[in-house]
Amino acid sequence: MQKKGLQLNSKIIAILPIAIAVNLACVLIWLLQITDQSMPLILGVIAASLVDLDHRLSGRLKNIFYTLIAFSISSLVTQYFLNQGIWFVLSMTAMTFVFTMIGAVGQRYSTIAFGTLVVSLYTTLAYIPDTPWYINPLMILAGTLLYSVITVTVHLCFPNRPLQEKVSRAFVALGAYLDAKAAFFDPDDIEQLASKQLTLAMKNSQIIQVFNECRTALFYRMRDNHRYSYTSKMCRYYMAAQEIHERANSSHFDYKTLAEQLKNADLIFRIQRLLELQAQACRDIAHALQKAQDYQPQARLERAIQGISQSFELYAQQHQDNSALHHIKTLLDNLHNIHCQLQSLSQPIQTPETRTIYTENITGLRQIVRHIGRHFTFQSQLFRHAMRLSLVVFFCCALVEYFHLQADRGYWILLTIIFVCQPNYSATKLRLKQRIIGTILGVIVGSLLPYMTSTLEAKLAVVVIASTLFYFFRSNNYSFSTFFITIQVLASFDIMGFDLYAALLPRLIDTLIGTALAWFAVSYLWSDWKYLQLDQVSQQVIKSQANYLLHIISHLQFGRGDDLKYRIVRREAHDNATRLSTTISNMNNEPKKYARHLQQGFELLKLNTALLGYISALGAYREQMQKLTQDVLFLSEFYPIAKKIIQLLDSLPSLSAVQFEALFQQIDQGIKNSLAQTNDTPSRAVFNMPMQQLNLMAQLLPPLYHLVQTPTNQDRPNEIRAV
Structure with missing residues (x-):
């Protein structure tokens, strides 16, 4: 079963749970004739698919348990406060802030928290005043449970x-x-x-x-x-x-x-x-x-x-x-x-892999609260996003309540904001363009549904196809994803007996309002360019490189080292390099806002890439250094220079020009003396490689220091500071 299953196209396997779950939900709607409850049931399936997390079987069951509890609380709270004016506004604002900040704990918490927030919005969209209060939450949970059962079944068939x-x-x-x-290594393209x-x-x-x-x-x-x-x-x-x-x-x-x-x-x-x-x-x-x-x-x-x-x-x-x-x-x-x-990798496994896999795992209420508390500062992008999103949600809910837009499903504006508004300005701008394009196309195609789907069976078939394709495109093409979910919602409105044509224009207007509010929020509420401090990112990157080099040198000096600790500091160095790369990429997407600092950012990125390569070369060489540690002359030359480089990297931003020059001269002179001795002694040529790596690192120190010491912009202290 497993081997045969794995040969199926992985994309087909990925959409099996949503396709089967929506099909079963539509069969239940058709058999039981519960068209009035079709939307919350389908939306429950969609919400569950958004929080589907990879885990072994026991972990999946735990995730499902916590997801059902979170969805229940969210849906019941939203249902209780609906149409209660300011209390509904405050409850939605509070849930938005809390669920967004939970993302600080980790990706898994962030995923479930976001899905829980989405469920509260789905509860508002599927609300029908004439039905008992418990029906709406119950149907959403039924859809969630249905998807969960299917995804566990699919996992048992394709666990790996x-x-x-x-x-x-x-x-x-x-x-x-x-x-x-x-x-x-192209000599014609130097x-x-x-x-x-x-x-x-x-x-x-x-x-x-x-x-x-x-x-x-x-x-x-x-x-x-x-x-x-x-x-x-x-x-x-x-x-x-x-x-x-x-x-x-x-x-x-x-x-x-x-x-x-x-x-x-x-x-x-x-x-x-x-x-x-x-x-x-x-x-x-x-x-x-x-x-x-x-x-x-x-x-x-x-x-x-x-x-x-x-x-x-x-x-x-x-x-x-x-x-x-x-x-x-x-x-x-x-x-x-x-x-x-x-x-x-083409050979059979001789012995099982026994090395430890490490990742940050925050458990326990005290640790979770402490970790979230560290983000309660406007220097945290997550906190700014939570504040920004909460204020927009407050304004949007107040807008819907004040103008009594509930009957027209005005909370579609809120749903648009939640999906479009991202922590990053560039990502939000891209997402809102994709949302508008997808919605417009969805409304155009959705207007043709009455001509193509005159029976309940045909409408349910559209829901199945649109829901499946929404899930298929959700991670790689947001425009297509929006297009299909728009069709799915319009078809659900039609199944529930609402006037489809009366829903088309409000959906489009709500999307435009939601995207406009999202753009305003990321542009004027604690904008990225006021807090994106390139100097802080660069300092963290350089310090992590110094720590990476320190662990390599320690391993070389003592002839042994903790493999897990080495892999952790190596990952931290690369993670910080990735953070710098992402920062520069975001700046490059908005060249007008960052024009004064973009070139410096690119220079820093190039230097850091080179430095990381030189350090990695020593890391790859560390297993061959055993014989070098036996040489007293090598020990007296290599390690003092290496430690001076680490010291200089670690304190680079705080050094005065005189201090830097004095330390750099010691490093440079020591390297020159050592390389001269090596060249004069053929038997010690093997020592040339590690010393040459230090020489290559040393050549990067002056330009790095120059970038780090570039004067900051004193006229606009809250804006981005140059490296």
């Missing part, structure tokens, strides 16, 4: 599908990263190095985001020492992907210098081709995972790794005096390690 999909996406992202890295660094930074952000999703999924599957064979296999794939990423992220030299040295040799083209083949191998692994097949490496990949070794031997014989030979050899060692990792 969600985890398999996440690991598959990780290898797709890894392939894209390797392709971006391969572009650095001048585009800056744009390649930015592209690589963006690809790195994407892969770290996917890795984090994988890690979280593995954590919940493996917590409490639940290690099933397939989960252990996916953990092995995830660890291999991390190792490949660290090797690929490593930088051992200035790429422009290397390209100039190798531009007339075939070696650089072989390096580029091998990286491209390894990128394709990652995509082949992803494809094999999606098809539940064993990965079969391409024979040409093996030939490429042999060819590059032979090419290097020939190049080394012809250029014995080339000082870069050792660095090129280290690069080829990294590529060979990537090859071995890829090859290992």
